[in-house]
Amino acid sequence: MAINQGVRPGGRSARVQASVHKAVQELLEERDRAELTVPLIATRAGVTPSTIYRRWGDLSELLGDVALERIRPxxxxxxxxxxxxxxxxxxxxxxxxxxxxxxxxxxxxxxxxxxxxxxxxxxxxxxxxxxxxxxxxxxxxxxxxxxxxxxxxxxxxxxxxxxxxxxxxxxxxxxxxxxxxxxx
Amino acid sequence: MAINQGVRPGGRSARVQASVHKAVQELLEERDRAELTVPLIATRAGVTPSTIYRRWGDLSELLGDVALERIRPxxxxxxxxxxxxxxxxxxxxxxxxxxxxxxxxxxxxxxxxxxxxxxxxxxxxxxxxxxxxxxxxxxxxxxxxxxxxxxxxxxxxxxxxxxxxxxxxxxxxxxxxxxxxxxx
The missing domain is CATH 1.10.357.10 (Tetracycline Repressor, domain 2)
Known part of the structure; x- marks a missing residue:
């Protein structure tokens, strides 16, 4: 799974990650978790679904990455x-x-x-x-x-x-x- | 969640349960878990989706019920x-x-x-x-x-x-x- 480490802060990659994470967090507040899909998250984040698949593999890895970010003290x-x-x-x-x-x-x-x-x-x-x-x-x-x-x-x-x-x-x-x- | 207790063995209710459980177990062997849906399970089990929703509420409760059955010693x-x-x-x-x-x-x-x-x-x-x-x-x-x-x-x-x-x-x-x- 692609994670934060090695991502240049402020670079395009970091901006994509921040935007996708923010989209997931917003959608989790608005909807039932079972309704989240990669296309839905991509639309909200302003990226293509393939950007998400390329970077995170699948939905559960993306949700895991966002969860890791949330538990980081x-x-x-x-x-x-x-x-x-x-x-x-x-x-x-x-x-x-x-x-x-x-x-x-x-x-x-x-x-x-x-x-x-x-x-x-x-x-x-x-x-x-x-x-x-x-x-x-x-x-x-x-x-x-x-x-x-x-x-x-x-x-x-x-x-x-x-x-x-x-x-x-x-x-x-x-x-x-x-x-x-x-x-x- | 509807569970086994109180289900009359051999009754219609028990047959529906056995058939739905079997369908879930077969599908879990054939496919990725993320691909399972209530309509897919219903078709395999020969029941209507609404039978499953009425009895188990949603997919995660049904999967939980099947999991409980599997861990019962x-x-x-x-x-x-x-x-x-x-x-x-x-x-x-x-x-x-x-x-x-x-x-x-x-x-x-x-x-x-x-x-x-x-x-x-x-x-x-x-x-x-x-x-x-x-x-x-x-x-x-x-x-x-x-x-x-x-x-x-x-x-x-x-x-x-x-x-x-x-x-x-x-x-x-x-x-x-x-x-x-x-x-x-």
């Missing part, structure tokens, strides 16, 4: 002064964003787009954890492995949001963070 | 003689089935169909865990809470299968089972 994770606090703040914000109707739709688009997109979604979360771990190291705190944060905090949160159909509580995030830091 | 989980062995056997089989291309597609269909289907998917797994826990109780073993099995075994497995893009190993399932039984 605009800031570093909150610095609360402790590893536990940082993980809690991350988990609460993640839960709030992902458990919403548009948040869930974004995750489904990432998954439907296949391996590349869903892998990059995990990499984005891991990038946030890396920053949190680096800070904890500088404070001299004991560090969990990155894999442990994925298995004990990230995975149960995502699983329950996607599958349980129940609203999660902050106390649940606290239990997961405790499990992540247990026995360090 | 045909047997009790393997009885290996110990709780640890039973959880390991469950995890290995689950990993094998879900990490396959059709297995992943089934999970995506369940998620796309929304709350009802994905919740029922979790309930089916929990039903298997209940059987495993009941056996362990009869053997006099110490029991983990059901939630602990979901958070420490089920969730990381599903998360890694859906998001990591890496092939999981049996040793990974073993680590998750150990974590599930830790400190009991």
């Amino acid at each position: 605009d800031a570093e994770p909150a610095d609360t002064g402790s590893l536990r606090g940082d993980l809690l703040a991350w988990g609460e914000q993640y839960m709030e964003e992902t458990a919403s109707v548009p948040g869930r739709a974004v995750v489904l688009d990432l998954l439907a787009a296949g391996g590349g997109c869903s892998g990059r979604c995990m990499a984005i979360a891991c990038g946030q954890f890396d920053i949190i771990l680096l800070r904890a190291r500088e404070r001299g705190e004991k560090l969990p492995e990155l894999d442990r944060i994925v298995d004990r905090l990230m995975a149960p949160l995502v699983y329950r949001i996607l599958f349980s159909g129940e609203e999660l509580e902050v106390a649940y995030v606290e239990r997961l963070v405790d499990l992540t830091l247990e026995g360090l | 045909d047997a009790e989980p393997a009885d290996t003689g110990s709780l640890r062995g039973d959880l390991l056997a469950w995890g290995e089989q689950y990993m094998e089935e879900t990490a396959s291309v059709p297995g992943r597609a089934v999970v995506l269909d369940l998620l796309a169909a929304g709350g009802g289907c994905s919740g029922r998917c979790m309930a089916i797994a929990c039903g298997q865990f209940d059987i495993i826990l009941l056996r362990a109780r009869e053997r006099g073993e110490k029991l983990p809470e059901l939630d602990r099995i979901v958070d420490r075994l089920m969730a990381p497995l599903v998360y890694r299968i859906l998001f990591s893009g890496e092939e999981l190993e049996v040793a990974y399932v073993e680590r998750l089972v150990d974590l599930t039984l830790e400190g009991l």
Whole structure:
């Protein structure tokens, strides 16, 4: 899938991408997701359908690319002064964003787009954890492995949001963070 | 969503359901999932599109219903003689089935169909865990809470299968089972 990396900012390619992404986002606000088609998006973006097929392959890859753009954090994770606090703040914000109707739709688009997109979604979360771990190291705190944060905090949160159909509580995030830091 | 429960076996309703499910499964083998439409399925099943809309609501609910049917276990989980062995056997089989291309597609269909289907998917797994826990109780073993099995075994497995893009190993399932039984 063609993605942002390597696109010269301000070049024609970047303008096409920005215009197509904007068209998708507008259409997602106006219509049911099942109604979106490549020709519809192309018309709104002012490009030809073949431009979209050439660049993104198909609709699900395009929707995955737009979803990736939406989950890319605009800031570093909150610095609360402790590893536990940082993980809690991350988990609460993640839960709030992902458990919403548009948040869930974004995750489904990432998954439907296949391996590349869903892998990059995990990499984005891991990038946030890396920053949190680096800070904890500088404070001299004991560090969990990155894999442990994925298995004990990230995975149960995502699983329950996607599958349980129940609203999660902050106390649940606290239990997961405790499990992540247990026995360090 | 209309589901199996309450459908009189052998009645007209059950015949329509069987025929529509079969049509979906055949078409999924022949075509790309994105090509499936309600009229196409209706023609193959020998029913009218409105029969499908009336009964399932829309395409994604129908695909979710078929996916639920596919994940419904045909047997009790393997009885290996110990709780640890039973959880390991469950995890290995689950990993094998879900990490396959059709297995992943089934999970995506369940998620796309929304709350009802994905919740029922979790309930089916929990039903298997209940059987495993009941056996362990009869053997006099110490029991983990059901939630602990979901958070420490089920969730990381599903998360890694859906998001990591890496092939999981049996040793990974073993680590998750150990974590599930830790400190009991």
